[in-house]
Amino acid sequence: MNDTYDIRGSELHIEVHKFRAGAIILATAFALVLQAFLPIYFPKASILDLPLLIVIYFGLSRRNPSTGLLLGMAIGILQDSLSGPTVPLGLYGIAKTIIGYLASSIGARLDTEHPAARFALTIAFFAVHQGIIALTRRLLLSQPEPWFTVHLGIAALVNAVVAVFLFMLLDRLRKPS
Amino acid sequence: MVGIPSRHRSIFLLGGVVLLQILLLAVQIKRDSQGRLIRVWTVGAVSPFERAGAHGVSHVRDTWNHYFALQHTSRENEDLRRENGALKLEITQLQSKAGEADRLAALLKFRQTNVDVPMISARVIGGSADSASQTIYLDRGERDGIRKNMGVITPDGVVGKVIESYKDTAQVLLLTDKESGVGAMLVESRLQGPVGGTGEPLMVMKYIPNDDNVNSGERVVTSGMDRIFPRDLPVGTIAEIKAGSPFKQLRVKPAASLERLEEVFILLTMKPLELKQESAPSSAAPTAAPSAAATNPPSPEKP
Numbered sequence: 186m187n188d189t190y191d192i193r194g195s196e197l198h199i200e201v202h203k204f205r206a207g208a209i210i211l212a213t214a215f216a217l218v219l220q221a222f223l224p225i226y227f228p229k230a231s232i233l234d235l236p237l238l239i240v241i242y243f244g245l246s247r248r249n250p251s252t253g254l255l256l257g258m259a260i261g262i263l264q265d266s267l268s269g270p271t272v273p274l275g276l277y278g279i280a281k282t283i284i285g286y287l288a289s290s291i292g293a294r295l296d297t298e299h300p301a302a303r304f305a306l307t308i309a310f311f312a313v314h315q316g317i318i319a320l321t322r323r324l325l326l327s328q329p330e331p332w333f334t335v336h337l338g339i340a341a342l343v344n345a346v347v348a349v350f351l352f353m354l355l356d357r358l359r360k361p362s
Numbered sequence: 363m364v365g366i367p368s369r370h371r372s373i374f375l376l377g378g379v380v381l382l383q384i385l386l387l388a389v390q391i392k393r394d395s396q397g398r399l400i401r402v403w404t405v406g407a408v409s410p411f412e413r414a415g416a417h418g419v420s421h422v423r424d425t426w427n428h429y430f431a432l433q434h435t436s437r438e439n440e441d442l443r444r445e446n447g448a449l450k451l452e453i454t455q456l457q458s459k460a461g462e463a464d465r466l467a468a469l470l471k472f473r474q475t476n477v478d479v480p481m482i483s484a485r486v487i488g489g490s491a492d493s494a495s496q497t498i499y500l501d502r503g504e505r506d507g508i509r510k511n512m513g514v515i516t517p518d519g520v521v522g523k524v525i526e527s528y529k530d531t532a533q534v535l536l537l538t539d540k541e542s543g544v545g546a547m548l549v550e551s552r553l554q555g556p557v558g559g560t561g562e563p564l565m566v567m568k569y570i571p572n573d574d575n576v577n578s579g580e581r582v583v584t585s586g587m588d589r590i591f592p593r594d595l596p597v598g599t600i601a602e603i604k605a606g607s608p609f610k611q612l613r614v615k616p617a618a619s620l621e622r623l624e625e626v627f628i629l630l631t632m633k634p635l636e637l638k639q640e641s642a643p644s645s646a647a648p649t650a651a652p653s654a655a656a657t658n659p660p661s662p663e664k665p
Contacts, residue, residue, distance in 0.1 A: 218411040226419050250372035258379050266404030273390045274400055275383035282383065286376045325387050 244288025257285020519596030519617025
């Protein structure tokens with residue numbers, strides 16, 4: 186975990202980032218805790234999906250699909266555990282597993298360091314995440330879940346804006362290459 | 363993972379993990395279970411951080427509210443102080459209006475009770491220019507039939523008498539003036555004696571022998587002997603009793619609020635009157651006994 190290495194394609198040079206010891210665990214725990222108690226004091230904060238942003242960030246940075254999907258699964262299941270009884274274990278787990286995989290896969294192919302790219306990718310991942318949750322609820326749980334609403338659109342934009350700044354903050358946890 | 367190309371390894375892993383979670387979902391649906399064990403672990407692990415976070419947020423918020431947000435609080439205090447001042451002023455005005463309404467209601471009631479007694483209401487428009495004399499000016503005068511020596515009363519009791527009548531105003535000598543006097547008697551013992559002013563808030567009742575029993579708080583009413591006021595109008599109550607030689611020194615507290623007069627009645631006739639008093643006094647001051655005939659009518663005086 187302490188190494189930095191490059192994925193060298195024929196034309197593309199993409200750096201794979203390593204993080205300080207415990208950074209991923211701490212960031213994940215911090216995101217889960219904030220996600221759980223922040224809406225109590227600031228109800229509008231419920232629009233944020235900080236665990237998703239963490240999965241996206243580490244997926245894009247680590248650029249290892251296996252690690253990304255396992256991290257997504259772990260964060261998703263923990264989020265399921267902290268959610269209400271209407272959320273069975275695995276609902277967010279499946280969605281975040283797939284997002285972790287996709288983020289890692291895309292991160293291995295694209296330069297995702299630019300804020301604009303991060304903004305756009307977060308919106309896209311948020312939409313995919315919502316799509317997976319809606320699909321899971323409808324197909325596996327027989328629960329009604331909208332594919333898209335205006336609120337979800339706003340949530341995607343807000344999360345994308347937050348992601349730009351949060352990712353800059355998380356960049357500081359990287360080990361110098 | 364032997365035999366699986368490395369680039370496909372993650373796809374297989376993804377499929378396996380997703381499948382595993384789908385099975386987990388299926389188990390929960392089938393057994394109606396919510397994975398309690400995992401939830402307990404997770405909540406147990408996260409709750410200390412949540413508690414610490416909540417404590418931190420609370421601390422930060424308290425710090426902000428009590429220290430950094432004081433500028434807003436100061437402005438709010440100023441606004442509240444200003445609003446408080448305006449409300450106090452409004453309350454004072456409303457209390458004044460309510461007091462005026464109460465007084466007018468009492469006057470009206472008194473007037474309706476004694477509808478056959480010729481009297482006219484008047485408003486106090488001024489007081490004496492010097493502090494030595496206790497006089498007031500009313501907004502009624504000769505045009506309204508006001509003549510010298512006419513009695514001035516309120517529903518609470520005797521006020522004084524008219525000492526000068528002008529075209530549109532009249533000057534009234536209050537009972538508390540040194541020159542003032544009224545024929546009076548004690549309600550219980552029926553002892554008679556003049557009550558006169560001293561220039562102070564309390565009046566004196568004269569010529570009550572030391573041998574006669576007088577109680578503090580005993581009511582004093584008009585005797586009708588002065589030929590100005592009808593009998594049994596409230597004059598006041600005994601406030602102080604001292605032995606004298608040969609008469610008692612009795613101090614009488616006026617029944618009417620002479621220091622706060624705003625509206626009064628002027629008795630328009632010098633003929634015998636029969637005033638009916640309310641059973642319940644309109645103020646803390648005592649009132650006279652119900653209805654009494656004026657046996658000693660005031661002598662008419664030509665204007």
